[in-house]
Amino acid sequence: MKHTQIGSLQLDSAGRLRHFLTVEGLNAGLLNRIMDTAESFCSVTEQTVKKVPLLRGKTVVNLFFENSTRTRTTFELAAKRLSADVLNINIATSATAKGESLLDTIRNIEAMQVDMFVVRHAHSGAAHFIAQHVAPHVSVINAGDGRHAHPTQAMLDLFTIRRSGRELPALKVAIVGDILHSRVARSEIHALRLLGVRDIRAIAPRTLLPMHAEDLGVSLWTDLDAGIEGVDVVVMLRLQRERMSGAFIPSEREYFARFGLTARRLALARPDAIVMHPGPINRGVEIDSEVADGLQSVILKQVHYGIPIRMAIMSLAMRSGTDFDPGAERRA
Amino acid sequence: MIAERILISGGRVIDPESGIDCVGPVCSADGVILAVGHQPADFQPDRELQVPGQVVCPGFIDLSARLREPGQAHKGTIASEGAAALAAGFTTVCTPPDTVPVIDSPAVVKLILERAQQAGRIRVLPIGALTRGLNGRDLSELGALQSAGCRAVGNAGVPLANNLVLRRAFEYAAGYDLLVCLRPQDTALRDGGCVHEGAVAMRLGLPGIPEAAETIAVAEALVLAELTGVRLHFGQISGARAIRSITSAQQRGLPVTADTALHQLHLTERHVDGFNALCHVDPPLRTEADRAALRAAVAAGTLAALCSDHQPHDPDAKLQVFPETEPGMSTLECMLPLGLRLVADGVLSLQELIARLTVGPARILGLASGRLAIGAPADICIFDPQRCWIVDETTWRSAGRNTPFWGEDMVGRVTTMVIGGCVVELI
Numbered sequence: 001m002k003h004t005q006i007g008s009l010q011l012d013s014a015g016r017l018r019h020f021l022t023v024e025g026l027n028a029g030l031l032n033r034i035m036d037t038a039e040s041f042c043s044v045t046e047q048t049v050k051k052v053p054l055l056r057g058k059t060v061v062n063l064f065f066e067n068s069t070r071t072r073t074t075f076e077l078a079a080k081r082l083s084a085d086v087l088n089i090n091i092a093t094s095a096t097a098k099g100e101s102l103l104d105t106i107r108n109i110e111a112m113q114v115d116m117f118v119v120r121h122a123h124s125g126a127a128h129f130i131a132q133h134v135a136p137h138v139s140v141i142n143a144g145d146g147r148h149a150h151p152t153q154a155m156l157d158l159f160t161i162r163r164s165g166r167e168l169p170a171l172k173v174a175i176v177g178d179i180l181h182s183r184v185a186r187s188e189i190h191a192l193r194l195l196g197v198r199d200i201r202a203i204a205p206r207t208l209l210p211m212h213a214e215d216l217g218v219s220l221w222t223d224l225d226a227g228i229e230g231v232d233v234v235v236m237l238r239l240q241r242e243r244m245s246g247a248f249i250p251s252e253r254e255y256f257a258r259f260g261l262t263a264r265r266l267a268l269a270r271p272d273a274i275v276m277h278p279g280p281i282n283r284g285v286e287i288d289s290e291v292a293d294g295l296q297s298v299i300l301k302q303v304h305y306g307i308p309i310r311m312a313i314m315s316l317a318m319r320s321g322t323d324f325d326p327g328a329e330r331r332a
Numbered sequence: 333m334i335a336e337r338i339l340i341s342g343g344r345v346i347d348p349e350s351g352i353d354c355v356g357p358v359c360s361a362d363g364v365i366l367a368v369g370h371q372p373a374d375f376q377p378d379r380e381l382q383v384p385g386q387v388v389c390p391g392f393i394d395l396s397a398r399l400r401e402p403g404q405a406h407k408g409t410i411a412s413e414g415a416a417a418l419a420a421g422f423t424t425v426c427t428p429p430d431t432v433p434v435i436d437s438p439a440v441v442k443l444i445l446e447r448a449q450q451a452g453r454i455r456v457l458p459i460g461a462l463t464r465g466l467n468g469r470d471l472s473e474l475g476a477l478q479s480a481g482c483r484a485v486g487n488a489g490v491p492l493a494n495n496l497v498l499r500r501a502f503e504y505a506a507g508y509d510l511l512v513c514l515r516p517q518d519t520a521l522r523d524g525g526c527v528h529e530g531a532v533a534m535r536l537g538l539p540g541i542p543e544a545a546e547t548i549a550v551a552e553a554l555v556l557a558e559l560t561g562v563r564l565h566f567g568q569i570s571g572a573r574a575i576r577s578i579t580s581a582q583q584r585g586l587p588v589t590a591d592t593a594l595h596q597l598h599l600t601e602r603h604v605d606g607f608n609a610l611c612h613v614d615p616p617l618r619t620e621a622d623r624a625a626l627r628a629a630v631a632a633g634t635l636a637a638l639c640s641d642h643q644p645h646d647p648d649a650k651l652q653v654f655p656e657t658e659p660g661m662s663t664l665e666c667m668l669p670l671g672l673r674l675v676a677d678g679v680l681s682l683q684e685l686i687a688r689l690t691v692g693p694a695r696i697l698g699l700a701s702g703r704l705a706i707g708a709p710a711d712i713c714i715f716d717p718q719r720c721w722i723v724d725e726t727t728w729r730s731a732g733r734n735t736p737f738w739g740e741d742m743v744g745r746v747t748t749m750v751i752g753g754c755v756v757e758l759i
Contacts, residue, residue, distance in 0.1 A: 009606075024535070101648065101651070101652070102652065102653060103651055103652075121653060123653040123654065123655045123656060124536055124537040124538050124607075124653075124654065124655065125536065125538070125607035125653050125654035125655070126653040128606075128607050129607065129652070129653045129654070133651075145537075145653075146537050146538075146655070147537030147538075147539075148536055148537030148538070149537065183537055186535070186537055210534045211529055211530070211534060211540065211542075212530060212531040212534040213534060215531045215534065215535070216534075216535070
């Protein structure tokens with residue numbers, strides 16, 4: 001059967017990034033290249049004039065079919081710091097609400113000579129679908145599709161871990177919360193596995209652990225106290241408000257009692273363990289304020305590193321056809 | 333067209349009902365089979381078809397093919413899909429009630445039968461809707477539907493509101509000896525899923541349909557079938573555990589039958605990987621283990637029929653983000669070659685394959701066709717089991733090109749059909 005697999009869709013024939021849709025199927029070399037490139041951008045974001053001319057003249061379209069402030073803002077800043085022109089389109093209140101098909105929306109915007117789509121969509125497979133149908137010169141970056149993938153979040157999380165001075169392969173990582181509905185968890189697990197991390201613990205009530213989750217190469221835990229023991233990194237996931245009713249969990253109170261990250265629980269992890277959260281956080285639901293704002297929390301650093309990581313991914317994807325090294329150009 | 337006196341000679345005649353499998357003649361006159369295996373001394377054919385190297389068997393019967401009329405002519409018409417069916421070896425197709433409007437009144441039945449007659453050749457059997465407008469609550473006028481020509485009524489995959497409605501529907505249908513075709517799925521357990529709840533769904537982050545949604549619906553329907561004595565047929569079974577329940581019901585002597593879609597014997601959840609919307613079907617493609625169980629059940633006859641579950645679509649139906657694409661595959665024209673692949677792989681004998689496409693569904697529906705019996709309708713399929721062809725625009729007849737087999741090489745093609753004693757040359 002003739003069908004394009006995702007891996008071959010997001011890399012060009014030379015193995016360079018063309019679209020960034022999912023971490024699955026990529027390789028450690030590429031992930032490290034993204035992080036190395038992000039290192040070179042870290043200094044840019046700390047200068048007074050926070051701009052490099054790498055994407056001057058290029059147009060980046062933030063195509064958000066689902067509301068998001070943080071992700072959209074960091075993508076916008078990343079594109080602007082690369083000197084690209086940025087167009088924000090909120091489709092939740094736009095054309096498709098009037099009955100236009102997704103493909104028509106894409107083709108119309110594409111006709112305005114744009115170079116990159118940053119896509120967020122409530123359905124799994126959206127970025128992949130758009131990547132299959134855009135013109136050859138257009139790159140697609142997945143900013144979150146349904147429950148499937150959020151690869152830039154995974155990369156900024158890895159980058160945050162790396163910048164905290166920890167050696168990846170030996171790390172023990174706990175991912176806690178609504179893994180069933182989490183695109184962050186899926187991408188993060190793929191990324192950690194690719195970089196050699198072997199002790200990854202998915203910790204959640206059974207209702208929020210997807211069937212066959214063990215196939216991702218994680219161990220499954222329903223007891224946070226046991227699962228968090230000795231870990232180096234704790235990734236807390238947001239519990240969406242709509243999951244708090246119905247049959248997923250009995251109550252917010254019981255969830256916090258069993259799966260909320262408190263100082264007492266964090267003390268079971270390694271003393272130097274870091275706490276991450278993709279945001280926005282629900283204080284008192286999945287994480288105690290004391291922990292969220294505590295010394296071990298790197299939640300705001302994650303937001304900070306979101307910009308250089310997205311600059312790195314955008315510049316690499318946009319220049320896949322050339323022998324381009326963003327770091328070298330900046331150094332020159 | 334006028335039925336001719338036909339002599340088919342030189343082909344390998346296979347009739348699963350009688351067990352005939354020999355090279356010999358088949359004669360038909362006045363639209364019915366006159367002789368099989370020998371030529372009566374006084375038989376003077378108007379036309380002789382010499383088909384050495386080919387297989388001569390009853391015309392295929394399909395328990396579920398969407399012809400998309402009335403109401404969805406942008407996806408296909410009775411004329412386009414009827415032509416595709418005939419070219420694929422079918423002489424009779426049942427069309428499920430989820431047309432627009434729904435087949436819940438004699439007027440819609442009549443409309444479909446008239447359109448079929450205008451399109452010519454293929455016999456179309458409309459399946460009536462169990463409930464009005466398929467609303468799941470109020471029974472259709474099942475007696476009137478039967479009088480208008482429905483041999484069976486069904487839910488077309490749309491769930492009934494609750495088990496009380498299902499019980500009443502079974503009781504009422506049993507009173508008319510109407511066959512009920514049920515496509516079992518528990519809506520609550522389905523929970524908005526679009527693919528099998530398995531490893532692929534988990535990785536792709538697609539909401540899954542657990543196999544339990546089918547198994548539970550089958551188990552509930554079997555309890556009520558036992559209570560009411562209805563003749564029950566399960567359409568498009570997809571999972572191993574549903575088969576176990578059906579097997580045990582059959583062993584207890586319940587009048588319960590079942591089919592599966594042929595693509596379920598070839599494809600699995602793995603084929604959905606990469607968000608392949610052409611493999612978005614409902615019930616979903618399941619696991620290797622389910623596929624093995626389905627294959628075994630077809631071989632054993634627990635699943636007495638293979639259906640196409642043909643669902644032609646316009647291109648836009650599949651040009652969406654995966655969960656928003658419409659489920660279904662255009663399948664009629666790959667039925668024979670995909671069936672022959674099972675024969676080549678040793679899953680079924682050629683006789684078994686033909687039985688599941690002919691006398692199997694004929695018995696379920698209570699039809700006289702589906703066999704090469706003296707006096708049965710002269711509905712005959714003649715195919716070349718060696719003939720190679722490619723699935724592309726030059727060979728495809730269905731208006732729906734939504735097949736994952738597009739561009740693939742196929743082996744086995746129908747060359748000539750006889751329907752009601754009329755010859756249709758296809759190649």
